[in-house]
Amino acid sequence: MNKLSIIGVPMDLGQTRRGVDMGPSAIRYAGVIERIENIGYSVEDKGNIEIALAERVHSDENTNLKNLKAVADASERLAQTVSDVITNKRFPLVLGGDHSIAIGTLAGVSRHYKNLGVIWYDAHGDLNTADTSPSGNIHGMPLAASIGIGDDALTRIGGYTPKVKPENIVIIGARSLDEGEKELIKEKGIKVYTMHEIDRMGMTKVMEETILYLRDKTDGVHLSLDLDGLDPHDAPGVGTPVIGGISYRESHLAMEMLAESQLITSAEFVEVNPILDERNKTATVAVALMGSLLGEKLV
Template sequence: MATHRPVSLIGVPTDVGAGHRGARLGPEALRIAGLPEALAARGVAVRDVGNLQGPRNPWTGPVDGYRHLDEVVAWNHALMEATLVELRDGRLPIMLGGDHCLGIGSITAVARWCREQGKQLRVLWLDAHSDFNTSEVTPSGNIHGMPVACLCGLGPEALTRLGGDAPAISPQQVRQIGIRSVDQDEKRLIKQHQVDVYDMRYIDESGMKRAMEAALEGVDANTHLHVSFDVDFLDPSIAPGVGTTVPGGVNYREAQLVMEMIADTGLMGSLDIVELNPLLDRRNRTAKLAVDLVESLFGKSTLMRD
């Protein structure tokens, strides 16, 4: 069995960037579904640092195109600082979300750490949505639809410069897998910035194995893989506990293959698990499936493989 870096679980209980209430309950649902115990059973040393604290969700409308910007900044700044602490301590941070706006804080921290270490960064964005919106193209103003754009320098300065550097990453460092819901203007931005997207049509035509081989092409021993796993990546028939369900998603076996191929690289250095909404789930089914898939990220497979 592969030896794993010790892991730190960071709970971020907020739905401040989302359009539905409930993602703030995600961290506890993942714990109740047995995530710490599942990792420990795989020989991983697990430290649960508990939940970060931040402002309550005011549940107000957009101001200048953004909903809850001050609160989103506060939560992401706290997460960025907490993630950096764990990375610098030689640990693998797992962010238990919370909505996907939190990817700004976690990936800003990872990008900074990679620059400090002289490492390459590759972000695998597992999601039904590209999250490349800006305030100009989204009527809702929900920031959980904007994190990739913010990380690439498009968005309010409070988020694009969260870590002092802008942009935190370039679009060329991102590979998006499982995408099947993109707003019209967002499509233009993705094309303009040349984001590498393996949407469900590509996966249907070429297969998940080919998609993952392409997404992992060029990674080497000096690459830090950051996996940002939005549970709406999965088809809602197997993962109902999300606020933004999109039919036609990744099935169970495809999802396992994704996780197993990432595990095979041995390069995953950080992980987000986001958008789990227990209020919309059935008997914590989606959280249990997420735990099952994370086990595969840490090397669980049907057979012993070289």
């Protein structure tokens, strides 16, 4: 039997809109454990990583990065938990929380692979740094930190850097990129499928190319799925919605193709914000996509 461990990360410190800290609870409430057990997994819920309360976090006047120390501390705890799960030969499924949690997730995962691949399913590139970020919100920086670019407190989580090579990354669904991110994508040769490519090529072709691109040069692939990658019509409960996103059905197809490829060795689903949601719709969508990723079949 396949073994899977759920790790909740109620992080809302990587941005300023409150409520995303309740994401793990909303996803559990939407039936994630039962859904995955019905596919045939042995599921262990490790509970939530301890996160500092936003009201008690003091800003560091030496940086424009919001809540830097608190985010770094939580990332270290998450990295260790994720690493322990993999050591125990279980699949880590991380529930966010805002996307800054990926800094910790990737620090824990990458320790176990020589050539980790990353699929970044997101409306945003999350490739900002203190110099390029318009806001100072760390949830816009996790991919930059993971390739070794940014503040040392973020890039050196787990005691090493980088966590992933730029050529081992595929961004899918991008439609809101800052100028600094566009420059970094070109400079580092990061593969990106924007909504333009998805519309022109179709999701089947995008996923076929992604799987082919990563299969031979990686020894594990992490999926980092931000619910704002989907169109807000299908996933309204996110902090930074961008219209014109990937559809619910296209997302299921993408997850089903990843399941068939057997490439994915770890995953996280982030940015579910129940306060902004409609009757827990976004958490329910997240759970359905997890089912498809983990091999759920219609027949």
